[in-house]
Each structure stands twice: as structure tokens, then as C-alpha cells.
Amino acid sequence: MRAIMLQGTSSDVGKSVLCTALCRIFYEDGWKVAPFKSQNMALNSYITRDGKEIGRAQGVQAEACRIDATADMNPILLKPKKDMIAEVIVRGEHYADMGAGAYREDYVPKALPVLQESLDRLAEEYEVLVMEGAGSPAEINLKDRDIANMKAAELADAPVILVADIDRGGVFASLVGTLTLLDESERARVKGFIINKFRGKFSLLKSGLDWLEEHTGLPVLGVIPYADTGIEAEDSLALSKLRLKKQDETGDALKVAVIRLPRISNFTDIDPLYDEPGVTVRLLASVAEWNNPDIIIIPGTKNTTDDFLWLTETGLAAKIQEAAQAGAHVVGICGGYQMLGTTLLDPDGVESVHAEIEGLSLLPLVTTFQAGKRTVRTMGHVSGATFAAGQEVQGYEIHLGRTDRGEGGIPLFTLEDGHMDGTLNEAGTVWGTYLHGVFHNRSFTRVWLNDIRYKRGLELVEADVKTEAEMREASYTELASLVRHYLDMEKVYEIVGLTQPTRT
Template sequence: MTQLRALMIQGTSSDAGKSLLCTGLCRIFQEDGVRVAPFKSQNMALNSYITRDGGEIGRAQGVQAEACGVEATVDMNPILLKPKAEMSSEVIVHGKHFADLDAYSYRNEYVPLMIPKIQESIDRLAQQYDLLVVEGAGSPAEINLKDRDIANMRIADMLDCPVLLVADIERGGVFASLVGTLELLEPHERARVKGFLINKFRGRKELLDSGLQWLEERTGIPVLGVIPHFDHGIDPEDSLALETLRLKARDRADADLDIAVIKLPRISNFTDVAPLQEEPGVNVRFVSSARALGKPDLILLPGSKNTVDDLLWLQQTGLAEAILARQAAVVGICGGFQMLGDVLHDPDGVESVHPQVAGLGLLPLETTFLAEKKTVRNRGRLLAASFQEHEVEGYEIHLGRTERRAGSAFLQFESGEEDGAVSADGRVFGTYLHGLFQNRAFTRDFLNSLRVQKGFAPLTGEIETESERREKSYAALAAHLRRHVDVERMYRIIGGTACLGLSER
């Protein structure tokens, strides 16, 4: 086995494109025959991924593992922070709940305890892989946070690896952000920065060349690539990426179906929405007020990190009343599913200070919140005849136990356990299964049923599977990066191809 090598991607800001670039680099190295895996020591995200053994990690590392062609493990993201309330988060360590902590306590009391956990993960990954593509978090130059930063330069020191610094040119001030970040680093940290990547470029590169020349002369660090903006179709991760999804949801003149997604204040696993945006003839809108709801064909209540507080928000904003007055179909996923029931019980204060809250009453359900979280991948068969008994798969992440008092379950898992509920007319249903709409054949048939109800003809033609779509996206992203990034120089920065067990390129 060769010695473990690593290449770290850090950014001048959040949402500079670190996750996506790491995904593309993972696929490049995988295509080149490298035993490669992703790594992010500490992630903060509400969009998570469930490993095969039921561990919870950041979705970006799950996606990156897919790009590497390997099974995701909790060691690829040993610490996950999931914002839960104002200034507090659920802390997940090696895939399992550790504690709910406020930011001050975590930073000052618990961060030192996390460093051995990170090292344990690195040591285990070193037994299986020759290269880690390491993603930083935010910026490495946050002066007020640096003494407790366990996601950037401290990790580069632990791995003794080079760093590539990424800047988002769409934000403006790209040269100032790169030079300013360097100026705020310690000398030994600056020495680790071996290249720049300028991301999300639009326009003619020759207009940028004089600035690139100045940057290289000013810093002595090469620009390894100017990467044009790319519509990649790969799952986003954080709240800034959610804004990108919202902007992507634009009115389509040719749309025959209008879908309103309720933009809950504490929305989580929002990538459940993405497959709907990719369907032809569908307009998807994110809605946060009763006035904006309009008259959609489908209302989607997504997952929530705090179902009770988001349900109270629905009631306070008038959205609950507007949803109940709808003529649209209604779908709830996870927290949204819990909201569709008659009542939510929280006797132990797991989610809020409210021991009992009335739900929307659209399905005959009662939910009781439990301290122990359920995290599992699952597959099963839809039960309602109107859904043509599709086979579907996805994952569950939830604290509640929901009991259906009457009516039909939505699906039955392979274990025999039933999940969800569906109304007698099939117009309202809910499920704990995230990723439901990534089952593309079901999604097309479900949307076609709404079309037929409106008097439109159903869409026909071959439907690409989710795995086929994702593989095409990874390959296209890798090809895009190969065109615009000096991959050969990147290999030399890592230590050459021979250090990775490859013949010289």
C-alpha cells in the first residue's frame, strides 16, 4: 500500500463551490485509477446522507463517495453539525447523535474532544485509500474562529497536505478575496497554498488574463484553472445552495403543472425537491406566504429540522389555512408528513417547549417525538392502486413515531413494516421516505396522474433512472474540469502519479 496522500480544497467564502469541485476531482482521480475517497472533518448542513449501516453524514460527502465509486462511510465526515434552533445544533459524531449544544459550548468545551475523533477517521481511511480529496469549510481566514477551526488549516496540518484555494468570481472582488485570504493566514499556512482556482466564471477568459498574471506575480502562486459556470445537476448541500435551487425555480411558459413547495424556516433535506424541477412541463415555486400560494396543482411540505416550530409558523402566517382551503394535491415528506396528521405530541420536549400541537388534520395520524433518531436506508413497494405498485427506495431520518389511526398506508418496506398514509381519493399522502421523487418512474407516473386530472395528455417516452442520471452528471463534471483545470500540475502538487501507485503520466 502506498502512503496516504491528500489534496485539500479550501475557499475564500462559503458557497465558493468547494463541494462541487471536490466531487469533480473525486471522479477525475477515480477515472485515472486512483484509490480515492472524500473527506471533510466537520460539516454544517441540514441536507444529510445515510450510509449503508445507518450513519448520518453530510450529503456532499455521500455524493463525493459516489463519484469515487466507493461506498460512503461515517469516516468521510466524522463530525456533522445540524442547526436546530437559534445558535444551537445537533452534533453528530461518527454518524450518531452526540449532543445538542449551543455554539459557545461546542466551540469552547467540545472542539478539543473532536480532534481525536477526526484522527481516528483519518487512520481508518488510510488503511483503504491512497488519496483523500479533502473539503474545507467556509473560509480558513475567519480570525475570530481560527483557534477552534477544525475544518481547514488544522486539518491540512494533520494530513500534511497541499491546499488549493477557490474563489467564486460571481461574488465580485475575486482578486481581493484571494489575496486577502492569504494575508490573513499564518506563514506556515500560506506555504501550504499551492494553487488558485477561480470558479463560476462567465465571459471571455482573455479579459481576465491580465488580472491572473498580476495575481501570480503578486503571490507567487499559480492559477490552476478558471472554471466556467456549469449546470451540473448534482445535489446541493447547504442553505446557500437552497437559494440556488429557489432561483432555479422559475416560471415556465410551457408548464402544464404548477407545484408550490412550502419554504419552511427550518427546511431540511431540500434536495427532495430537485427531481421535480428536472421534470419537463413542471413549474416549481418556493412559497413562504399565504398570498404567494396561489392555485397550484400540488403542494409539497418538505422535511424540517424542527417540525413543531415550522408547523406553528404555518399557522401564524396563514399558510396552514390556505393549504386546507386548497383544491391541490398535497404531499408531505418526513416533517411535512408529520404536519399532515391530527396532532403532534412532544411530552419530553424533544423538539420544542410545546407538549402538544394540532396538525393540519389532512390524514388520520398522531406523531409522538422520541429522543432516539431513526436513520436507515429503505426500499419498498407502493400500496395504493393509483400509484401502480411502484418499487421505490430512499432513506429515513426522523425522531418521531407516527401511528395511523385509519385508512391506508402509502408503502410497505421489504421488512414488512408499513410507512406513511394516503387519503381515500389519493390526493393527499405522506411518507418518511426521503428521496421518493428520485424514483423517476414513480415521479413521472404521479405527475401524469395530475395531468390527466387537469385534462392534459400524460407525458410518454423513456425515463432515465436516477443512477444513470447521476453517473452522467459525474462524468460531465469531470470532463468539464479536465478542460479548464491543469490536472497534470495538480498531480505534481500532490507528489506525482508514482506516489499514488500509478505509472507516470
Template sequence: MKQIQALMIQGTSSDAGKSLLCTGLCRILKEDGHNVAPFKSQNMALNSYITSDGGEIGRAQGVQAEACGLEATVDMNPILLKPKAEMTSEVIVHGKHFADLEAFTYRNEYVPRVLPKVQESIDRLAAQFDVLIVEGAGSPAEINLKDRDIANMRIADMLDCPVLLVADIERGGVFASLVGTLELLDPHERARVKGFLINKFRGRKELLDSGLEWLEQRTGIPVLGVIPHFDHGIDPEDSLALESLRLKARDRTDADLDIAVIKLPRISNFTDVAPLQEEPGVNVRFVSSARSLGKPDLILLPGSKNTVEDLLWLRHTGLADEILSRRKASVVGICGGFQMLGEVLHDPEGVESVHAQVPGLGLLPLETTFLAEKKTIRNSGRLLAKAFSEHEVEGYEIHLGRTYRKSGEPFLQFQSGEYDGAVSTDGRVVGTYLHGLFQNRAFTRDYLNHLRVKKGLAPLLGAVETESQRREKSYAALAAHLRKHVDLERIYEIIGGAHVLD
């Protein structure tokens, strides 16, 4: 097998910034003319990405592939774990459903079985690319899990690659987390760590310099960058990023429109919300209690990894009744949220829960039946609602249920001729299986203008950037940010020598 050059980014914790730094490094190497690809052996995330051939991988690797100028493949993330119940996850191998497994069973019985799949992916990537930017998971120093950890140092050993260790200074205790992580590594693992990156810094760096000097003297490992906090606009993946999305969604007193996103306990593909937060004059709130719903202009029911259980949660919390009482508010349901809007949800095979049948919210005339076979596909089509009929939209589907519309109009027609979604007779309630709907920026602006006009407000005018234009600007800005704050010459040397990569 061809030996591939690689650099692995590991973290002292989840949400330390591994995904974002890998994305930025992928873009930098692409800009510098290298044949580079991303890789993460095992991912745990509910925010997934659909490859062009219908495979399901972690969203971070899809984003990193875009930063490399590549179409993502399932080899870039051969194992994806999607939590669906207490201590149970769906295990996806090479983009397809493998099994629903309890954590202990997966760790003790199945990790040895899936590790060869990881090696297969490495071999295929090595045949196509010259450099891999490899992302770790969580922390490499989880003592109780290390013997079956297939996302950190074991992968570094398989690739025989150096490691950069990143820590989030915003959490506090950055020096303790870096030194403590090193102390818990085995000697050969510690020898792989060639540099530190300190992420999400705010303030004056000179106040940090004495600590950096101490860290380098204590460990003998250089600090290769102190990276200031950066509002990058790139899709997050980790569920911990929901907190940063919530903080980003502070109430805006100047907002024309108020959007309430129902923060379901098992919320998935939450990046569907992000484009709304970037629109001018819009306040987006995450709502998890009946008393905080308020009087929004739009209620958004997002995707769910367990629609039935999240629907029962809506009823238990009183949010279901509150949503039904807001008769002036528009309502949009995406994927699981779409299923909840119907009259009834059937689960005869216990695919999602122990409940064979659960009543829906009754806002759309449809019924959903859950089947074991998952649908994962990129899709595009034309909207059918009169107000938006000129819009072509694209996105992706990830769902188990099959929905039957009993009456009324569909929301859109895919290029295949298949219809999707439903619209209430008054146009107030919309449901669709299409994730990424609001990433169709021209549609999003028109839809929000429709809500403005409904309130007696003037619509916003002017051109709207496309999603691809926004993404390219974000990747370029992130790369420029890292070039300014990271010692790239040292990083190139660590990978294999500056421009030896050529």
C-alpha cells in the same frame, strides 16, 4: 500509521464550489485508476446522507463517495453539525447523535473532545485508500474562529497536505477575497496554498487574463483553473444552494403543472425537490408567504429540522389556512411535512420544542409523538396506492418522531413488512417518511402524469432514465468539464507527482 497522499480544497467563503470541485476531482482520480476517497472533518448542513449501515453524514461526502465508486462511510465525515434552533445544533459524531449543543459550548468545551475522533477516521481511511480529496468548510480565515477551527488548516496540518484555494467570481471581488484570505493566514498556513481555482465564471476569459497575471505576480501562487459556470445536476448540500435552486425555479409560462414547495425556515433535505425541477413541463416555486401560494396543482411540504416550530410558522404566516383552502390541489408531505399533515403532534419530552402538544393541519388521520431516539436508515418497498402499485421505490429515513396512523391506507410497505405513510381517502393527500421519493424517476413521471390527467391533460410518454443513470452522467460530465478547464498535470504534481500516485 501509513502516510496518505491528500489534496485539500478550501474556499474564500461558503458556497464557493468546494463540494462540487471535490466531487469532480474524486471522479477524475477514479477514472485515472487511483484508489481515492473523500473526506471532510466537520460539516454543517441540514442536507444529510445515510450510509448503508445507518450512519448520518453530510450529503456532499455521500455524493463524493459515489463519484469515487464507493459506498460512503461515517469516516468520510466524522462530525456533522445540524442547526436546529437559534445558535444550537445537533452534533453527530461518526454517524450517530452525540448531543444538542449551543455554539459557544461546542466550540470551547467539545472541540478538543471530538478532534481525536477526526484522527481516528483519518487513520482508518489511510489504511484503506491511497489518496484523499479533502474538503474544507466556509473560509480558513475567520479570525474569531481560527483557534478552534477543525475543518480547514488544522486538518491540512494533520494530513500534511497541500491546499488549493477556490473563490466564487459570481459573488464579485474575487481578487480581493483571494488576496485577503492569504493575508489573514499564518505564514505556515499560507505556505500550504499551492494554487488558486476561480469558479462559476461567465464571460470571455481574455477579459480576466490581466487580473490573473496580477494575482500570480502579487502572491507567487499559480491560477490552476478558471472554471466556467456549469449546470451539473448534482445534489447541493450547503443551505446557500437553496438560492440557486430558487433561481433555477423561475416561473415557466409553458408549464403544464405548477408545484409550490413550502420554504420552511428550518427546511432540511431540500434535494427531495430537485427531481421535480428536472421534469419537463413542470414549474417548481419556493413559497414562503400566504400571498404567493397561488393555485398550484401540487403543494409540497418538505422535511424540517424542527417540525413543531415550522408548523407554528405556517400558522403565523397564514400559509396553513391557505394550504387548507386549496381543496383541489394535491398535497405531499415528506418527513417533517408528513408529520405536519396529521391531527396532532405530541412532544412530551421537549425533544423539538417547549410545546408539549400542537395541532397539525388535519389532512391525514394520524398522530406523531417525538422521541429522543433518531431513526436513520436506508429503506425500500412497494407503493400500495392503486395508481402506483407496480412501483418499487427506495430512499432513506431521518426522523425523531414515531407516527401512528389511526385509519385509512398506508402509502407503501417496506421490504421488512413495516408500513409507512398515509393516503387520504380521495388520494389527494399523501404523506411519507421516505426521503428521496422523487428520485425514483419512473414513479415521479407517473405521479406527475396522474396530476396531468386530473387536469384533463395528456400524460407524457417515453422511457425515463433511472436516478443512478442520471448521477453517473452528471459525474462524468463534471469530470470532463474540469479536465477542460483545470491544469490537472500541475494538480497531480502538487499531490505527489504525476502518476507517482500509482
């Protein structure tokens, strides 16, 4: 098996997206290719077909390779729960909740055999491995315990390409500085640079590229233009950029407000709403940002009780209750669904020290937190909402706790295993579900939005609805075409040690 690794000068330089592009390019060129990230810290996760939890980026990259994702593609996932405490997930399953110090001193020394075993299994099945680093390889205070960058490259004997984000500025300093802070053996692994997210005029950049190549002796393999690729984001830093997404404000647009919880997780759930015509989406974290939305969405969270207490302290809880009483539509997903109920119970202290908390009381639900996480892909159909009765839906669940539906709550979905998920109020204006990815069921989303438009006397949107699979596949193909155009793939193949296939 051959491998290539992209490492960044910092977080959010675009490593995940570029790795996705390389995965699709190698696939298009006829190779059996798979992604790999040794250690990932992210609250956006992906559920594999066998119910294992990995970083969302590796799930997306596996889709670009047209293979099923496995836990070996991201053997260690860290999901922050509180300050300095994270859930440690090893090969897709809960291992422990650990403080940063304990993880660094106690677990990291045990991790290398785990990584090597995953690499060995992937090597048995695939010809090319596209590896992704985490953050920067040059964090000198962390390097002796960094298993996400150069140590992973060493285990796979992978050459490294450094990626820098020119959009944030300081691209030459970040590349040269990163290279300088690496050990001699680490520097020897670096075979070139990619400059990402370029918006300017190339002729004005050329002299800087010439200097960089002369100063370092390494080639600039490509300058990739800034593009909204439609590929799902993983890093929470990407949340701030959602506000830059193009919005359709023509006509009477429905205003959607997404509550930006402090521990928001799987925020890619809201991505499809940005694609909907006649919809504007805003993230808000304070009452001052309130703008009388038509729809309020409370997304998933890694800590429901702490984030609900924040919701109360900021005054947003009262604002949501007032809006619901005035006729606004409110949706909760996973942790947000739990918040919509009357009571949150935590008798064993699974999530917090609070044994009982009163919820928003917008749905007749009682949630009891219990040890043991449900992680599963699932599908079913709409059974409780007349506006979409019978429509098929699919998604995935990642949650702690059991939610019991009380009198007056209408079950929303009937799932393939026979159990009922979600709850709808009698007015049809408030609903919640454990189903992550619910809005990626694009026909369901369009019908739901049109039902709100109909009730408000607005013009319905009649444009065709593409399936999620069609949109994702188009995104991977478009991204690969873009990167192939701007990246010197001949040199990339040379670095990997493979012969580039002749393309017609």
C-alpha cells in the same frame, strides 16, 4: 496516502462540487480515492449503508469515487436545530444537542483525536484523499477553534488549493485577503487558486490573473465556467439559486409550490421535479407569493413543531388547508408528513416546550416525538396508491418520533422490513411519507404526475424516464470532463505528489 484539500474564500464557492469532480477524475485515472470533510454544518444529510448519518456532499463524493460512504469521511456533522443550538453527530451517530459556545469550548478540544482516527482508517484503504474545507479558513475570530480547514490539512499533511466564486464579485480581493489573514505556516500550505463559476470573456480576465500570480507567487490552476452540473447541493445558500434553474413551461405545466420552511432539511428531495418536463417549481415562504399551485410540497425540517408554528403564523397553514379542500394535491415528506396529521405530541419536550399542537388535519395521523433517531436506508413497493401499485421505491429515513395512522388513512408503501410507511387519503390527493428521496424514484414520480394530469384533463408526458442511478452517473462523468478540461491537472498531480497516468 496522498491528500489534497480545497478550501474556500467563503461558503458556497463550489468546493463540494469541485471535490466531487476531483474524486471522479482520480477514480477515472485509476486511483483508490475517497472524500473527507472533518466537520460539516448542513441540514442535507446522507445515510450510509450501515445507517450512519454524514453530510450529503461526502455521500455524493463517495458515489463519484464508486465506493460506499462511511462515517469516517465526515466524522463530525452539525445540524442546526434552533438559533445557536445544533445537533452534534460524531461518526454518524447522535452525540448531543449543544449551544455554539459549549461546542466551541467543550467539544472542539476533544475532536482532534476523532478526526485523526478517521484519517488513519482511510489511509489504510485509500491512495488519495480529496478533502473539503468549510466556509473560510480566515475567520480570525474562530481560527483558534477551526477544525474544518487548516487544522484538518495539518493532520493529513495536505496541500491546499484556495477556491473563489467570481460570480459574486470581488474575486481578487477575496483570494488575496484570505491569503493575507492566514498564519505563515498556513500560507505555506496554499499551492494555488481555482476561480469558479466564471461566466465572462476570458480575455478580459487574463490581466487580473497575471497580476494575482505575480502578487502572490502562486499559480491560478484553473478558471471553471459556471455550469448547472446536476450535482446535489449541500449548503442552504444554494436554495436561492434553485429559482434560477431552467423550467419547462411549455403547454399546460403543472405548478408546484415547495414551502421554504425556516429549518428546511434535505431539500435535495425536490431536485428531480426540476428535471420533469411540463412542471414548474417555486419555493415560497409567504402568502404573498401564493400562485394557486396544483401541487404543494411540505419538505423535511430539523424542527417540526417550530416550523409548523411558523407555518401557522404566516397564514400558510390556512392557505394549504383551503387549497387541499379545493382539490390541490398536497405532499409531506418527513417533518412535512408529520405536519399533515391531526396532532403533534411532545410529552417529554424532545423538540419543543409545546406538549400538544393541532396539525393541518389533512391526514388521520398522530405523531409522538421520542428520543432516539431512526436513520436507515430502505426500499419497498407502492401498496396503497392505485396509480403506481406495485412500483418499487427506495430512499432513506432520518426522523424522530412515531406516527400512528388512524381510520381512513391508507398505507402508501410496504417496506422490506415489513412495516408500512406513509399515508394516502381516500381521494388520493394528499399523501405523506418518511421516505426521503421519494421523488428520486423517477418512474414513480412520473406516474404520479401523469395521474394528476389525467385527472385534470391535461396531456400526459410520454418521454422516457432515466433511472436516478443513470442520471447521477452521467452527472459525475460530465462534471469530471468539464473540470478536467479547465483545470491544470498536471500541476494538480504535481501538488499532490503523484505521477499523472497517461490517458488515451
